Amino acid sequence: MGKATINAAVYDAHGNPAEVLQVRTQPWPICAPDEVIVAIRAAPINPADLNQIEGKYPIRPVLPATPGFEGAGVVVETGREAGHVAEGTHVILPHNVGTWREVCAVKATDLVVVPSEIDLVQAAMIKINPLTAWRLLHDYVKMKPGDWVIQNAANSAAGRAVIQIARELGLNTVNIVRRAEVVEELRVQGGDVVLIDGEALRDNVKESTGGAPIRLGLNAVGGDSALRLMNCLAPGGTLVTYGAMSLQPLKVPNGLLIFKDLRFRGIWINKWYDDASPGERMEAFNQIFEMARRGLLKTNVEKAYLMSELKAAVEHAAQGKRDGKIILQFD
Amino acid sequence: MGKATINAAVYDAHGNPAEVLQVRTQPWPICAPDEVIVAIRAAPINPADLNQIEGKYPIRPVLPATPGFEGAGVVVETGREAGHVAEGTHVILPHNVGTWREVCAVKATDLVVVPSEIDLVQAAMIKINPLTAWRLLHDYVKMKPGDWVIQNAANSAAGRAVIQIARELGLNTVNIVRRAEVVEELRVQGGDVVLIDGEALRDNVKESTGGAPIRLGLNAVGGDSALRLMNCLAPGGTLVTYGAMSLQPLKVPNGLLIFKDLRFRGIWINKWYDDASPGERMEAFNQIFEMARRGLLKTNVEKAYLMSELKAAVEHAAQGKRDGKIILQFD
Numbered sequence: 001m002g003k004a005t006i007n008a009a010v011y012d013a014h015g016n017p018a019e020v021l022q023v024r025t026q027p028w029p030i031c032a033p034d035e036v037i038v039a040i041r042a043a044p045i046n047p048a049d050l051n052q053i054e055g056k057y058p059i060r061p062v063l064p065a066t067p068g069f070e071g072a073g074v075v076v077e078t079g080r081e082a083g084h085v086a087e088g089t090h091v092i093l094p095h096n097v098g099t100w101r102e103v104c105a106v107k108a109t110d111l112v113v114v115p116s117e118i119d120l121v122q123a124a125m126i127k128i129n130p131l132t133a134w135r136l137l138h139d140y141v142k143m144k145p146g147d148w149v150i151q152n153a154a155n156s157a158a159g160r161a162v163i164q165i166a167r168e169l170g171l172n173t174v175n176i177v178r179r180a181e182v183v184e185e186l187r188v189q190g191g192d193v194v195l196i197d198g199e200a201l202r203d204n205v206k207e208s209t210g211g212a213p214i215r216l217g218l219n220a221v222g223g224d225s226a227l228r229l230m231n232c233l234a235p236g237g238t239l240v241t242y243g244a245m246s247l248q249p250l251k252v253p254n255g256l257l258i259f260k261d262l263r264f265r266g267i268w269i270n271k272w273y274d275d276a277s278p279g280e281r282m283e284a285f286n287q288i289f290e291m292a293r294r295g296l297l298k299t300n301v302e303k304a305y306l307m308s309e310l311k312a313a314v315e316h317a318a319q320g321k322r323d324g325k326i327i328l329q330f331d
Numbered sequence: 332m333g334k335a336t337i338n339a340a341v342y343d344a345h346g347n348p349a350e351v352l353q354v355r356t357q358p359w360p361i362c363a364p365d366e367v368i369v370a371i372r373a374a375p376i377n378p379a380d381l382n383q384i385e386g387k388y389p390i391r392p393v394l395p396a397t398p399g400f401e402g403a404g405v406v407v408e409t410g411r412e413a414g415h416v417a418e419g420t421h422v423i424l425p426h427n428v429g430t431w432r433e434v435c436a437v438k439a440t441d442l443v444v445v446p447s448e449i450d451l452v453q454a455a456m457i458k459i460n461p462l463t464a465w466r467l468l469h470d471y472v473k474m475k476p477g478d479w480v481i482q483n484a485a486n487s488a489a490g491r492a493v494i495q496i497a498r499e500l501g502l503n504t505v506n507i508v509r510r511a512e513v514v515e516e517l518r519v520q521g522g523d524v525v526l527i528d529g530e531a532l533r534d535n536v537k538e539s540t541g542g543a544p545i546r547l548g549l550n551a552v553g554g555d556s557a558l559r560l561m562n563c564l565a566p567g568g569t570l571v572t573y574g575a576m577s578l579q580p581l582k583v584p585n586g587l588l589i590f591k592d593l594r595f596r597g598i599w600i601n602k603w604y605d606d607a608s609p610g611e612r613m614e615a616f617n618q619i620f621e622m623a624r625r626g627l628l629k630t631n632v633e634k635a636y637l638m639s640e641l642k643a644a645v646e647h648a649a650q651g652k653r654d655g656k657i658i659l660q661f662d
Contacts, residue, residue, distance in 0.1 A: 058586065058590040222585050241585055241588040241589060242589065243585075243589075244585035244586075244589070249582050249583055249584045249585060250581075250582070250583040250585065250588070251580050251581070251582055251583075252580055252581040252582075252583060252595065253580045254553050254572055254574075254575035254580060254581065254597070255389065255575075256597075257572040257581070257595065257596065257597025258572060258573065258574075258575070258597040258598065258599050259389040259597075259599050259602075260597075261596075261597060261599065261602070262597070263594070263595065263596055264583065264588065264594065264595035264596075265588065265592075265594055265595075266585070266587070266588025266589040266590075266591075266592060266593070267589065268589050268590050268592065271590075271592070
């Protein structure tokens with residue numbers, strides 16, 4: 001490729017992303033024999049990215065660092081041992097390359113090849129939220145068609161993926177949201193029951209489900225919202241935590257553990273990704289791609305920013321009330 | 332048997348045990364064909380008994396009721412279809428007969444036969460605490476010799492049973508207590524590490540174990556004590572709650588679920604007992620009896636009371652600082 005340099009987001013110290021991030025020019029990366037060079041097309045700004053820049057993430061990078069756990073692009077150059085990934089192939093990047101840059105070198109075996117008919121902006125947002133939703137519905141409770149699952153933060157990207165994947169699996173969902181405006185939209189996306197959170201939640205859930213036992217709860221909020229989910233679960237049920245929007249810890253009454261036999265787990269999708277074999281990853285991705293081909297699992301984009309608008313992009317991403325993801329788009 | 336009547340503890344309404352309990356005379360029970368009559372020799376006063384009298388237990392009995400989840404005695408009469416349990420057999424009673432009475436009728440198939448060389452007072456205290464300890468060490472984390480387990484309330488009857496069973500299984504124990512006076516005693520009973528709870532617990536545990544990973548934590552306290560246990564567990568570890576002495580809920584930081592992959596469970600031993608097959612029960616009891624024969628798993632008795640001293644007995648049992656169980660003894 002002709003260009004001699006690329007642009008990359010970089011921070012030298014942890015802190016407020018809008019203050020510590022800069023765009024710097026870097027040399028075009030060198031392609032090792034087992035690597036390919038990927039021209040990145042899109043990278044979302046996820047909460048975990050902001051946490052890592054702030055220094056609040058459990059893994060701290062060597063500084064200066066380029067953020068970005070997710071992204072997708074096109075292979076533009078291949079090392080001599082990486083010829084099985086042809087130039088022009090669409091790929092999802094692993095979470096350790098720093099995707100907020102125009103171009104990166106990456107080991108060919110760390111890439112996930114994406115069918116070319118899937119939009120690359122959508123592909124850039126598959127590895128965290130739809131994959132988390134997939135694992136949440138597969139790894140914790142053995143579910144069968146007709147079973148119920150309950151989730152809070154149902155209007156989030158992961159929550160919407162849960163609704164659509166649950167539908168594919170024949171599961172029924174109870175979806176808890178905070179705002180009345182999104183109820184109808186989630187119903188249209190396939191949410192069987194959509195309810196507004198509040199003190200009467202347990203009774204409302206019971207009424208809406210006909211008292212069906214709910215053995216799986218998905219929690220991205222914590223605090224009181226998580227407690228209300230616990231009280232909706234059947235004895236022996238499992239609550240899986242994958243986010244903490246309220247920043248409040250879970251409060252678990254002892255009786256729910258001892259007498260109700262509730263079980264509590266958590267998932268860190270990047271850890272799952274690292275521990276999984278390529279075969280295990282592709283088993284999930286292939287089914288997610290198959291849904292994406294049918295127009296499902298589309299993540300809403302609130303706004304796409306260019307690298308030159310980086311500060312505005314991270315400020316927008318840090319705002320609570322959005323109707324979709326903030327993404328960085330390159331080209 | 333000659334007597335026409337028996338004495339039984341009875342309460343007509345939930346409330347403070349010392350106020351609502353009375354001793355009443357009842358007719359000698361009638362023995363159905365599949366039942367035996369047991370002359371009860373000893374029944375402990377457990378926290379769960381007091382909770383049920385107070386109306387704070389998840390299952391409420393039909394009133395008036397006789398309390399007592401545990402007890403042991405001697406078969407004195409057998410129904411014609413229960414001849415396989417001979418008169419004179421020592422037995423442990425199930426948890427649904429109300430053991431705070433001199434004599435009861437019980438289905439022969441619900442009894443656990445106890446080897447006659449085991450003291451009946453000790454036998455009366457096996458079905459809750461040693462059995463809980465047994466299940467805690469077998470049902471939640473696959474352990475192998477040399478592995479570590481950590482527990483709070485290590486000086487309780489269940490905690491001491493954990494120490495001794497863990498030793499039999501070749502496991503190492505970290506035992507957390509509140510009082511310095513009991514440290515030496517628990518060491519003598521086989522506790523590998525015995526520490527006093529406090530803010531520095533995590534560092535103290537690390538130093539005492541050489542930083543060995545601890546994948547199983549046993550919690551009978553809740554609240555801050557449970558949180559300190561969580562912080563001592565290795566990634567992927569499990570905290571099992573079986574008691575709630577502090578009356579405080581568990582507070583679980585989201586990061587311990589998401590990033591540290593801690594798992595939270597609870598156990599209700601009476602539920603386990605009901606769900607288990609006779610074979611599953613006896614598999615545990617036989618090994619516990621084998622230990623008891625060697626003088627292990629002895630529960631300290633602080634004081635034995637007669638039925639005529641019932642009020643004093645429950646008042647004593649409700650006191651926090653004791654060196655052993657309060658039991659009711661009959662004869």
